[in-house]
Amino acid sequence: MWTAALVVFLFSAPCQHVWAQEGAITPQDCSLDCIKEGGPGCEYCRITRADVKTALGFNSFKEFGSCIPWPCFELLGKKDPQICRHYVHGPNNVEVEFVNEPNSESDTIVVSWKPSHYGIAFLRGFQVSLQALGGSSFACQLFLFHRNLSLPASQSKRVYKSDPFPGLPLGSQYAVTVMALPVPEEWERFYRSRNFSSRSCAEKNGLEKCKKDWYPKHIEVQQEGTAITVTFNLAPPQLGIRSYFSLCYANSMKKYTDISPNFKKNQTHHSFQMNDLQEGTNYTCEIAADQMDAVRKTFNVQVLHFLKVSTPHSVSPSLALMLPLGLSVAVIFVVLVAALIWKTRLQMKKVYIKPDIIRQQEESGTQEGVMPLPRNRPTPPRLLICYSSCDGPAHVKAVMQLGAFIQQHMATQVCLDLWDSLSVAEEGGMAWHCRQIRESDFILVICSWGLNRRSKPSEGDEDDGADEGLHYGSNAFCSKAAVKVIGEEVGHAKARGQDLSKYMAAIFDYSDETDIPTELRLVSHYILTRDLQLLFSHLHGVALHGPGHYLKINHISEDGFTKLPSGAALQWAIYEARMEITAKRHDSVGSEGD
Missing domain, CATH: 2.60.40.10 (Immunoglobulins)
Known part of the structure; x- marks a missing residue:
């Protein structure tokens, strides 16, 4: 194109x-x-x-x-x-x-x-x-x-x-x-x-011409009694947005409202009411078009107390009615005061029954807090990813999506030969890998079935064979040689008692731990995408757990990473690679049986 x-x-x-x-x-x-x-x-x-x-x-x-x-x-x-x-x-x-x-x-x-x-x-x-x-x-x-x-x-x-x-x-x-x-x-x-x-x-064409980036700019909030009226501007008709939604939350409470404007009455603005909101509560609300990945506009709603004032009767009651009413009010007041005093004494009694148990319960609770990342590193850590292309294009795509996710959401600079093809062509694949091994802070080897096996030459015409050999054969050779170099460095570092944290091995869930080469069994190894948080902890030198606190990163957790676009792309790439490799192994087993 x-x-x-x-x-x-x-x-x-x-x-x-x-x-x-x-x-x-x-x-x-x-x-x-x-x-x-x-x-x-x-x-x-x-x-x-x-x-x-x-x-x-x-x-x-x-x-x-x-x-x-x-x-x-x-x-x-x-x-x-x-x-x-x-x-x-x-x-x-x-x-x-x-x-x-x-x-x-x-x-x-x-x-x-x-x-x-x-x-x-x-x-x-x-x-x-x-x-x-x-x-x-x-x-x-x-x-x-x-x-x-x-x-x-x-x-x-x-x-x-x-x-x-x-x-x-x-x-x-x-x-x-x-x-x-x-x-x-x-x-x-x-x-x-x-x-x-x-x-x-939105930057190139303007917000009014972009359905994916559009959001309401003008929002007005009014309170009438306990009802909250919100007025906002509608999307231009050419965008085809016909429905909206609003979400308000406060004190673990959520209020969802579907909005369906009547475009026959007004095509530029719409007003809707939010009911059943608690008085004296400040809500944080979002409003957006009812579309996939729509941009949300945030606004605040403060629900004020509404005082009901009763209108006095023009006819003054007689003394015969006022006397029984006054006595009844006095009796009710005395009963309420007695009940209040009894309840207060009961609560004080409960409080002072076992203060040591209450204090021990308060002190034993795990505190959830914010754990800052270390700031002694002026630049993000540099990570080299080595892999084998012998497992096919689906495996290569999974590695590429993993590199993109780590670079975008794990504060790491990723070095991948797929992204630096010009330098690889200039220096040569082996020279490029050796330079990256020296300059990188960490090295991650993606182990797979094809990493420990020799690649077979593909059949086909001369031109197609040349292209495929350039794409797969050279990478397979350079990958095996780079893994040998990494294995030798691991062995030397182990013999000298040096730190091995620079080197890591990982497999996707469609590979086996037996696919990890013997020389890399000494270093930390992870299963992806299950161990993304452990990989983040390794790259940045932070502990996931500590006395009285733990580090929780939602967007790289095993369940949370798929909520990001790059995480969903990584999950889909791993699924496609799993299906392709499973089919290849099934065909190879069938051919051996024949």
Whole structure:
């Protein structure tokens, strides 16, 4: 989808300068021959997949767009390798700009940056990649200078821009990376990255055009006697919202009210009454459209005491009636006073019967309080997740959803090769894993049936086999090698008496504990998603239980995590993986029986 939408924007070149800031440099259409020969009209050129096919003789992967590993050497350095052997620092001031477009369901961005003055004379171009966090969507653009161009240091103040990245779903998170070319193997800091979120529907189109984000803005509360009247504004008719609800709660009491407006009387506002509310009580109320995941508007209701004043009779009663009435009132008063005194003495007697027992009961109760997380860590812990893709795409999807849930709701920075495919392609899978093992605070190995077994080559045509081997075979090899490295480090740390808390092993509920490799039996291991709270305790160094208190985290409990969108996605991914692996094992058992 991104490739098709990107082609539309690439052929709308006259519109691109609308987004260019004054002095910003936007890409040009030019041929590879012009770039190689150093023509005057090829200062800053976009490279397309067609150019890559012309130069290399084969198409690059659609997911990578026009980007390829070592683009400077492959496209410019074959005749003159020295042109691609110099050190260039990564760019500065990477910014993301949103572009106005008619599509109300997606966003379009343009990335801008400034080149670093370190090594700018040897700068040959840029490579811009966009990666969806928590997903597999990826897009990449390649831009090159012609071979004879050598930028002076003063050009480091100029702003360069990418082509538009269209079709980004609203409310999604992305990571954009701008890499300076060439990229020698022995140097680092050749790129800059930043995370951003696409705009929400309300931010881009306005609240009145977004059914999912709409909520009542104007609420008025009036009290007439014991009845509370609430007036609020209705959603625009084009959103199709026909019913609403209100929920009030106070002192463990809840009051739910269904609201069905009469749109024939009024299409902009509606008033409804809330009855049976306790006088002298402050309620916290919410009102929202009766839709899935609707945004709720909170307001307060204070129910005041209502005093009933009786009207005196105009005719004064006679003395004959007043005397018996007065005597009756006096007798009732004396009886009430005696009863009150007797009840007070009885209560005092109960209180002083066994004060030690009452005090002991009060002191034995478990206190529920707030336990703050430690603040001595300036940044979230960095967690590397290792896994095997030999169990199939459903297992890989479950691992990816687990990483997204941990990063979003467990205050942890997750490192996953699926999210850093550009660095994996540049460094190599094994080198990337070794670097992450050194730099990460924690390492979590997702153990499965395929982690301890050799992957079988898939059958099919040559092209499909090559793609699948790149996706599964290399990952399986790197995963097994990374697990061996981790196992060796665990063994060395154990022999030296060092702390093993950096290393963890985990299985999903469709795997067995026998799937955990022998070298990882020494470290903590968890069953997911049952042990999410234990995993949180391990990552942040907090105890779930302590003297007089316990730590309760609802959104990562075994039952509560499914209430979050990412938690529900994780649960569904685990279910799909369980069904797929169960079917594979059933088929393998059947084939062995035959």
